[in-house]
Amino acid sequence: MDRTTGMNSSITRRRRRELVVAGVLLAILIVLPLPIHDVYTRNLIIITLLFAGLSQGWNILGGYCGQISLGHSLYFGIGAYVSTMMFVGGHIPPPVGMVAGGIVAAAAALLVGWPVFRLSGHYYAIATVVVQEIGYLLALNWDFIGGASGIYVPFRGESWLNLQFRIDKLPYHYLVLGFAAVTWLVAWWLEGSRIGFSWRAVKDDVVAARSLGVRIFHSKMVATAVSGFFTGVGGAIFGLYVGYIDPDSILSGQLAILIALPAVLGGVGTLWGPFIGAAVLIPLRELSSSYLGSSGNGVDLMLYGALIMGVALLRPQGLVSLVNLVRGRAHGAA
Amino acid sequence: MALDTILQVVISGLLMGLIYALVAAGLSLIFGLMDVVNFAHGELMMVAMYAVFTLWQMTGLDPFILLPVVAALLFGLGVAIYRLLIARALSVRFNRGMVQIFVTFGLAIFIRGFMQFWYGGEFRSITTTWLANRTANVYGVYLPLPQVAAGVVCLAAFAGLLAISRTEFGRALEATREDREAVALIGIDRDRIFALGWGLGAATVGVAGVMLAGFYYVSPNVGANFALIAYVTVALGGFGSMFGALAAGLLIGEVEAITAQILEPSLKQVGMFAIYLAVLMFRPRGLFGKI
Numbered sequence: 174m175d176r177t178t179g180m181n182s183s184i185t186r187r188r189r190r191e192l193v194v195a196g197v198l199l200a201i202l203i204v205l206p207l208p209i210h211d212v213y214t215r216n217l218i219i220i221t222l223l224f225a226g227l228s229q230g231w232n233i234l235g236g237y238c239g240q241i242s243l244g245h246s247l248y249f250g251i252g253a254y255v256s257t258m259m260f261v262g263g264h265i266p267p268p269v270g271m272v273a274g275g276i277v278a279a280a281a282a283l284l285v286g287w288p289v290f291r292l293s294g295h296y297y298a299i300a301t302v303v304v305q306e307i308g309y310l311l312a313l314n315w316d317f318i319g320g321a322s323g324i325y326v327p328f329r330g331e332s333w334l335n336l337q338f339r340i341d342k343l344p345y346h347y348l349v350l351g352f353a354a355v356t357w358l359v360a361w362w363l364e365g366s367r368i369g370f371s372w373r374a375v376k377d378d379v380v381a382a383r384s385l386g387v388r389i390f391h392s393k394m395v396a397t398a399v400s401g402f403f404t405g406v407g408g409a410i411f412g413l414y415v416g417y418i419d420p421d422s423i424l425s426g427q428l429a430i431l432i433a434l435p436a437v438l439g440g441v442g443t444l445w446g447p448f449i450g451a452a453v454l455i456p457l458r459e460l461s462s463s464y465l466g467s468s469g470n471g472v473d474l475m476l477y478g479a480l481i482m483g484v485a486l487l488r489p490q491g492l493v494s495l496v497n498l499v500r501g502r503a504h505g506a507a
Numbered sequence: 508m509a510l511d512t513i514l515q516v517v518i519s520g521l522l523m524g525l526i527y528a529l530v531a532a533g534l535s536l537i538f539g540l541m542d543v544v545n546f547a548h549g550e551l552m553m554v555a556m557y558a559v560f561t562l563w564q565m566t567g568l569d570p571f572i573l574l575p576v577v578a579a580l581l582f583g584l585g586v587a588i589y590r591l592l593i594a595r596a597l598s599v600r601f602n603r604g605m606v607q608i609f610v611t612f613g614l615a616i617f618i619r620g621f622m623q624f625w626y627g628g629e630f631r632s633i634t635t636t637w638l639a640n641r642t643a644n645v646y647g648v649y650l651p652l653p654q655v656a657a658g659v660v661c662l663a664a665f666a667g668l669l670a671i672s673r674t675e676f677g678r679a680l681e682a683t684r685e686d687r688e689a690v691a692l693i694g695i696d697r698d699r700i701f702a703l704g705w706g707l708g709a710a711t712v713g714v715a716g717v718m719l720a721g722f723y724y725v726s727p728n729v730g731a732n733f734a735l736i737a738y739v740t741v742a743l744g745g746f747g748s749m750f751g752a753l754a755a756g757l758l759i760g761e762v763e764a765i766t767a768q769i770l771e772p773s774l775k776q777v778g779m780f781a782i783y784l785a786v787l788m789f790r791p792r793g794l795f796g797k798i
Contacts, residue, residue, distance in 0.1 A: 241605065288784070292791050295544045295746065298608070299738045300787060303780045306735065310777050426735075430612065437609055441602060470627075471727070474620025481613030482592065489599040489606045 188365055191444060195361070199354055206346045215342050219349050219414065221455040223407060226353035228435035228447035229360055230403030235433060236442035237360075237369060238396035239376025240290070241298045244305030245404050245432045247285070248278040250424035251308075252405025253412035254318050257326055260335075260413075267336040271409040278405025279398045286397040290390060293379070305429055312420040323419025326412065336413050345414050352410060353448070356403050360444055368395055376442070404432065438484045440491025449492050454480070511647040516764045522654045524760020525661040526715055530733055531740035531752040532668060533711035539747025540684050540704040543593060543607050547615035549734025551709050555581050555716030556725045557622060563633050570636055570721055574660070577717050578710045585709025588614065589702045597701075615730075622727040630724040638721065657718035664714050665753060671707070672749075680704060684747070736776075739783045745796020755794060758782070 202222070209215055227249070235241050255277045256270035265273075289300045313321050329335050338344045363369045371392040374382035383389055412418045422428075439450025457480065461473040488494055534548045545551075558577045559570050566573075596610045597603070633639070638652040671677045683690050683700045691697055723729070740759055744751025759779045766778030786794065 241608065288788055292787060294604070295538070296742055296787065296791060296793075298544075299742045300784065302735065303739060303783060307777055307780050310774060314771065314773055426731075434609075437605060441605060471620035471623025471625075474616050474623060476620075478613045478615070478617030478620055481616065482610050483613075485606045485609040485613060486592070486595050486599070489601040489603075491602075 184365075188361070191361065195354075195357060199350075202350055203347075206343060212342065215346065217456055217459055219342065219345050220459065221451050222346070222349040222353045223410060223414075224431065224435055224455050225448045225451035226349065226356040227404060227407040227432045228439075228451055229353070229356040230400050230407065231432050232436040232441065232447045233360060233363065233403075234396045234400035236436055236446065237364070237376065238372040238393060239442070240393060240396065241433075242301040242400075243298050243426075243433065244301035244303075244429050245400075246424050246426070246429035247305040247308045248282055248401040248404035249408035249411070249428060249432065250312065250420070251281050252278045252408030253418050253423045254312070255405070256409035257324055257412045257418055258318060261324060261326060266334050267409070267413055268334070271406055274409040275402040275406040278408070279402040282397040282401025283394060286394050290393045290397075302426065302429070305424070305426065309420050309424045309426075312424050319419065321420065323417060323422075326416045326418075328416075348410060349414075352407065357444065357448070359399070359403075363399070364444060368392065372396055373442070434481070438481070438492060440493030443491065443493050445496070446491050446493045449496070453492060514648050516768050517761065518648060518650065519654075520761040520764030521757065522658045522760070523763065524757040525658040526719055527733075527736055527740050527759055528753045528756025529661040529664055529715040530712050530737045531744065531756050532665065532749060533708040533715070534737050535741045535744070535747055535749060535752045536668075536711065537705060537708040538741065540680065541597065541687070541701055543597070544611070544738070545708070546608060546611040546734070547588075547618060548712060548737055549730025549732070550615045550618040551581060551584070551730075552712045552716040552719070552733055553622065553725070553727065553730035554584065554618060555713035556720040556729060557626060559717045559720050560631055560633055560725050570633060570717055571656075574714065574717050578713045581713030582706040582710040585705040585707070586702045588709070589705035593705065594698065594701070619727050619730075626727070628727060630726045632724045633720055636721055651722065653722040657721060660714065660718050664711060665749075668711065668749060676703065736779070739779065743783050743786055743793055745793030748793070748795040751793060751795030
């Protein structure tokens with residue numbers, strides 16, 4: 174731990190308290206699915222946890238480092254394709270494929286970041302969309318990875334080695350819970366580390382950060398690699414869980430937004446923002462599309478759009494600020 | 508490749524490029540004025556397409572006659588969006604950049620949902636117009652007249668934007684773009700200029716939408732693809748530059764047409780995206796960007 178953290182004991186105390194809160198929450202989430210046997214509800218919790226972890230991964234680049242990527246589904250898709258292809262074609266167990274998918278996604282993130290990080294602001298955001306869109310079009314036309322028709326993951330027996338569970342979805346709950354917990358823990362650790370301070374400096378004022386000796390490009394590259402890794406792992410888990418992948422479900426622009434949204438609504442650059450955002454957004458989206466949008470009448474989209482506008486305008490710091498408000502620690506809420 | 512094929516590709520790229528340029532011009536205008544990227548820009552175009560479709564269905568009038576009506580409607584919509592949403596988004600104290608992106612993005616989803624609700628998801632098209640399905644054959648080059656008309660109207664709209672920039676209002680717009688704090692000191696109402704800027708930007712994309720509806724299907728999702736091309740066009744030309752939008756629009760139209768000819772048509776957008784990335788590596792602020 175570096176000096177900056179040691180200097181202020183109140184920060185250390187706050188960070189320790191956050192760890193305790195996370196531990197309690199983890200314990201609750203471990204027992205939560207046990208009394209729930211309804212498949213729909215269990216699926217809802219699994220998807221929510223998956224997006225909590227994904228959005229925490231996005232938050233590392235988009236929140237802490239301030240580089241708003243609107244193309245993260247590229248890394249999600251790469252992770253899903255790598256792990257699925259390794260399992261389907263190479264019979265390599267998914268736990269290995271998952272890590273490999275994450276590593277390839279991180280490498281892709283570095284490869285994209287190398288040219289694109291010279292852009293800033295809106296130019297950067299649009300470039301990320303464009304790179305994702307190129308990936309989508311190529312995947313759509315690349316027959317080796319299934320092209321537009323996608324790939325079905327064959328069922329090779331119920332086991333933790335294959336990460337395939339047909340009888341009961343409970344193991345998937347623990348898989349995504351583990352994923353979300355790891356992303357949180359890494360974000361917690363990075364938040365207090367030297368690189369975490371560099372990121373916030375880059376986010377707040379690039380010129381000032383550079384004059385203080387922060388290596389801007391290096392900081393951004395580390396952020397995008399970590400962020401890309403977790404997004405890729407999340408994609409690999411998604412491929413296993415759903416059992417079918419195609420460019421529209423894992424590489425679309427809509428998905429890229431859905432990965433970023435929980436962090437934005439919950440509170441960018443905060444530890445709990447992505448989790449709070451996912452807990453609100455994902456169930457609302459799933460419930461409204463199954464109860465209101467089943468006939469394709471668009472009411473679910475109207476609700477979804479109105480929610481995004483409402484939160485962005487009324488709670489620009491994100492929903493996490495409501496928690497602070499309750500604690501009576503709000504610093505000049507808007 | 509025969510000469511007339513090459514000419515055909517170049518001309519169809521040019522005609523599509525003019526539409527892209529006009530869609531991008533509206534986006535660029537709003538961005539240049541107040542640093543806001545309107546992520547609902549494609550949806551404004553879609554609204555214009557539905558508006559002209561509905562008016563055509565109700566009255567049977569030709570889209571050419573309905574053009575000013577729809578442009579006026581879109582102007583009003585743009586002003587309303589500014590007053591209700593953007594003015595508030597500009598006044599937040601936290602995460603201003605992110606709030607702007609996601610407010611307009613939420614608006615895009617809302618408009619899409621509303622159109623889905625009102626019109627359903629089917630593809631619709633305007634079938635009876637003066638020019639529908641007519642073509643001209645010039646020295647073996649096939650020219651679809653609705654697209655030629657669209658190209659001409661887009662050029663006229665650019666001329667119109669140029670003319671506006673010479674007026675009192677245009678100069679106030681330019682002054683606000685240069686220094687939004689200082690204009691208040693010389694008696695320019697910044698809020699009013701912003702609102703009119705939004706109206707003008709929406710009307711511009713509305714004109715593009717009406718002309719596009721003459722030869723393109725209408726559906727709730729039609730805006731998304733054109734919007735992405737518009738963002739690429741604006742970033743390629745340089746945010747805020749009107750001339751950049753025109754040049755980049757034409758370039759992108761050509762690249763798309765040529766890629767579709769050389770590679771598979773399903774990959775036609777890869778070419779324009781690649782050109783965009785390549786240019787941005789050397790000119791991070793686009794071809795003609797100043798900001």
